[in-house]
Amino acid sequence: MEVRLRFFASIREKLRRSEAACSVPAGATVGDLLDQLCRDYPPLADVRGALRVAVNQEYVDPQHPLADNDEVALIPPVSGGLDVRNRCARD
Amino acid sequence: MYAIVAHAIDAAAVAAAVADPATGATVTFIGTTRDHNDGRSVTRLEYEAYHEMAIAEMRRIGETVQQRWPITRIAIVHRIGVVPIGEASVVIAVSAGHRHAAFEACHFAIDRLKEIVPIWKKEHFEGGEIWVGSQTGQRFEPAT
Numbered sequence: 512m513e514v515r516l517r518f519f520a521s522i523r524e525k526l527r528r529s530e531a532a533c534s535v536p537a538g539a540t541v542g543d544l545l546d547q548l549c550r551d552y553p554p555l556a557d558v559r560g561a562l563r564v565a566v567n568q569e570y571v572d573p574q575h576p577l578a579d580n581d582e583v584a585l586i587p588p589v590s591g592g593l594d595v596r597n598r599c600a601r602d
Numbered sequence: 603m604y605a606i607v608a609h610a611i612d613a614a615a616v617a618a619a620v621a622d623p624a625t626g627a628t629v630t631f632i633g634t635t636r637d638h639n640d641g642r643s644v645t646r647l648e649y650e651a652y653h654e655m656a657i658a659e660m661r662r663i664g665e666t667v668q669q670r671w672p673i674t675r676i677a678i679v680h681r682i683g684v685v686p687i688g689e690a691s692v693v694i695a696v697s698a699g700h701r702h703a704a705f706e707a708c709h710f711a712i713d714r715l716k717e718i719v720p721i722w723k724k725e726h727f728e729g730g731e732i733w734v735g736s737q738t739g740q741r742f743e744p745a746t
Contacts, residue, residue, distance in 0.1 A: 517652065519650060519652050519720065519722060520650050520722035520724070520733050521722070521733040523650075565652075565655055565720070568652075568654055568655035568658050569655075569658075570718070584652055584655065584720070586652070586720050587722065587733065588733075589716065589717070589718065589719060589720055589721060589722060
């Protein structure tokens with residue numbers, strides 16, 4: 512089955528694209544997809560621990576099962592306070 | 603009213619959107635872009651949203667607030683793109699019968715927004731740029 516990927520902010524810049532399509536085996540979970548993406552896009556592996564994932568615009572856990580044509584967004588830390596610095600690319 | 607806009611936010615219009623003859627208090631929070639952060643002089647701020655999901659999360663915040671406090675209405679408007687220093691990047695207005703509920707609900711809404719709504723901020727400063735995040739307990743420090 513195929514899922515649609517969306518990338519934002521620091522992730523979009525790292526991967527130099529805002530969208531992609533990806534084939535995953537039937538029964539794959541979000542965690543499986545992340546494993547696969549980290550292989551396909553090595554820069555993702557560095558930041559995997561900081562990512563949240565949304566499927567069809569709702570946050571989900573890595574155990575969440577994927578369905579054909581799901582929209583999967585990789586969500587880096589969101590805008591806001593002072594405590595977390597999200598340092599990227601151009602350093 | 604839940605909106606993401608690419609132009610200046612009219613805070614008075616957001617407050618007006620929650621007006622109701624049954625309310626005795628309207629609290630408006632205006633988040634503005636600051637010219638410094640973490641010891642650096644910020645020259646430009648830029649926001650990016652996952653538009654559809656950000657609106658959905660704003661709506662969920664509104665529903666949560668309505669369940670927890672006896673408030674009448676809530677409106678949330680966030681600006682994206684380049685926001686000049688000193689201008690509003692986000693405005694939240696809450697109206698209620700009484701002020702305590704309005705203050706508490708507005709405080710909750712802005713905290714929650716910064717925690718979960720998928721909108722990102724890029725700070726440009728002398729000599730570089732940085733994506734700023736505030737996800738509790740999560741650090742984002744890619745290897746250089």
